[in-house]
Amino acid sequence: MKAAPAVQRRLLDLAEVDTELDRVAHRRRNLPELAEIAEAEQVLRAKRDAVVAAETTLGDLNRDVKRLETEIDQVRARSDRDRKLLDDGVPTKQAENLNHELETLKRRQGVLEDESLELMERREAVEQDVIFAKGELATAEEKLSDAQSRRDQAFADLETTEARSGDRRKTVLTELPTELVTLYERIRANKGTGAALLRARRCGACRLELDRTAISDLRTAAADEIARCEECGAILVRTPESGL
Numbered sequence: 001m002k003a004a005p006a007v008q009r010r011l012l013d014l015a016e017v018d019t020e021l022d023r024v025a026h027r028r029r030n031l032p033e034l035a036e037i038a039e040a041e042q043v044l045r046a047k048r049d050a051v052v053a054a055e056t057t058l059g060d061l062n063r064d065v066k067r068l069e070t071e072i073d074q075v076r077a078r079s080d081r082d083r084k085l086l087d088d089g090v091p092t093k094q095a096e097n098l099n100h101e102l103e104t105l106k107r108r109q110g111v112l113e114d115e116s117l118e119l120m121e122r123r124e125a126v127e128q129d130v131i132f133a134k135g136e137l138a139t140a141e142e143k144l145s146d147a148q149s150r151r152d153q154a155f156a157d158l159e160t161t162e163a164r165s166g167d168r169r170k171t172v173l174t175e176l177p178t179e180l181v182t183l184y185e186r187i188r189a190n191k192g193t194g195a196a197l198l199r200a201r202r203c204g205a206c207r208l209e210l211d212r213t214a215i216s217d218l219r220t221a222a223a224d225e226i227a228r229c230e231e232c233g234a235i236l237v238r239t240p241e242s243g244l
């Protein structure tokens, strides 16, 4: 295949645009924000679980406190009733029984009130746990949304670069013969790089130095001859920098 040296040099512009597009695609897949987001989501799940656990404990304690309060109210009501009966006047035997029951109820009330006090102290501590867990959750949510907005910004920037490179690629393609582009695309699909500058006897794609035979072949080849790297297959574009 043949192409004028100026056309061959234009291939280098195409290769440069394609390298940029590859870089964009690679960056999009390997954005550090993606790993950061995955980690932040994991932390967020753990913090959410911690809030649920603390709230469940608080709910259980509230229920226990309520149950205890009901029990205390019942004991009080029973005591009130007994005292009222005593005030109203009852036979001696019954009065003895009632006084005995009042003693028992008083002890019971004391025990229940101690228990209730203890429960309320625990509840206070758990309420603090809930507040703390919610704070941690809010921080985790903030970190995630911060990473997400940085990811979105990075994606938007990459899209801008991609669009610009895409436009430039179209322009370059209009200046290249279809046959040459087809060859370039085939090499690029197989090897990653379709064309490269031969600089100081090194292939710009695989970076290997060409051997004597290849150099002497290139020296004698016509300027419009399409040369290929024997190592990587890339189209080698010759310029005064090539060291021939």
Ligand SMILES: [Zn+2]
Binding pocket: 203, 204, 205, 206, 207, 208, 229, 230, 231, 232, 233, 234
């Ligand atoms: Zn090469």
